[in-house]
Amino acid sequence: MSMRSQVYEWSNLAPGTVVGGGVGSVLNRSQNDLPVQVPANVSTDIFIGGIGNNITKPAETTATQFIVIEDISCTPDLAGSVQVRINTTDYFQNPDVTQMNGVPGTASPYPRGAPSVNPTGTGANTATGTVITTFPDNLLKSFDLYPDIYVLPGQVFQILYTTVQGTGATAFAGNTAGQVVSAFVKYTLYDGPDALIANKLLELGVTINPNNIDWYKRSLIEQQTRSAVAAAAAPTNGGGQ
């Protein structure tokens, strides 16, 4: 399995208490996860940012790996955006080449079809029947990550989530606090020989995707076949003279 479709989903959920909300980050999700506060206007690495579910080390490619990021998206509420950083370079920039937060969740929502505002109540007591949630819209994507983003062997990459408004501090302080937000990245991991082919395609200026990797493999096989046929035919065509 040298080409594998992979995803990573992040949410600001980590174990905590009902009163205090979730705290910090966690490697493994659990049923006791609660919303962790995400500060406003702070870019959070969804892999090792210290908020919500994280992994053990920065996301990076080894010398024999090649990653193609094909989709990024996040919760549209709270003016959330998602940015890709390769080593120290942010991928999305303003037209004046200044830093920006990245692709807004309203342009690339997760989940697709999500409401632009997190479901919320209008009253304090559900038992009285005063709370009726409305889902005003079903956002679809306005943004398609094409061309894809390549992470070359040996590079470190980050997916940064930023919310302009920030989430609530305490899970149950009120109906507007303790929002849950998510970010999502879909990528294809090429490993071993397929990573070498991906590098070769990059040199050739050919788009790296599973189809083109297969095409290159077929080309190699056909080339070898032609060479073998030519070598076999050589004695017949005068090799003895």
Next chain:
Amino acid sequence: MSMRSQVYAWNGANNNTTLANNAATAYGTFNNLSGTQISIFIGGFGNNITKPAETTATEFVVIEDISCTPSLNANAGVATNDIAGVIAGAGAAANGVGNAAAQLNTGQLATWQLTNNLAAGAAYTGCSAGVFGPRMYVQVRINTTDYFLNPDNVTNAGIPGTASPYPRSLDFQPSFNLYPDVYVLPGQVWDVRVTSFARDSAAAASIGAGGATVAVAYTGDWGKAPAGTAGIVAGDAVMNGIDFNAFCKYTLYDGPDALIANKLLEMGISINPGNVDWYKRSLLSAQGM
């Protein structure tokens, strides 16, 4: 029929017709199995098959899609279902047992009630922690190897149902497409495994926090219906096994077509019915037909 499109749909409700959907089986209830990865084929919950899924020496399986029940982020501690409608009696009894489309607020979130139990006080025994749904994930395992990994190469729970929802709806559309496909070679054992990080509040415990004991809020918990409310069975679990779905679509190549699939694999050509047919035509052409 040597190339066959196949599907397998799994539902977490127990398959004992003498029990209610949320009643415990000999294995317990799936909705109380938070964080545990379960095979949809032989996991002991919901509908199962008689033996592990595997390919024989003359079979080749291409898994083309996997999906499971999605979830939706919410603000913690709020209701996301029309409790008023339930209380008023419109479909109330049906909603009480967790299968009333009449109470549908959004997409396939029928029967899910995210209750503001703190505000409602003792009437509600459930909690909500900001996720509306089962926080469900689906993983593919070939022999002993999990397919989906984190970027640090540690295995994860798999594809979120939110990214690959089943069933699909206007509210939940796929962000994920299983491409390239997953190949199960002849003689391999394969499995589709689901994990949920939600739990029925019936099993609610307590945890200590700073010396104080507070109620546990189970993420993705839909809570329990309020005791004594008209039209709702007291304590009836709103979330139960029937709310957990998973789906797998694959193509089974058998006999000669499995041999061709192996040949295509060697040649670095994607295995799909079109390419298998193309290879057959190539063979026929080579024979002068």
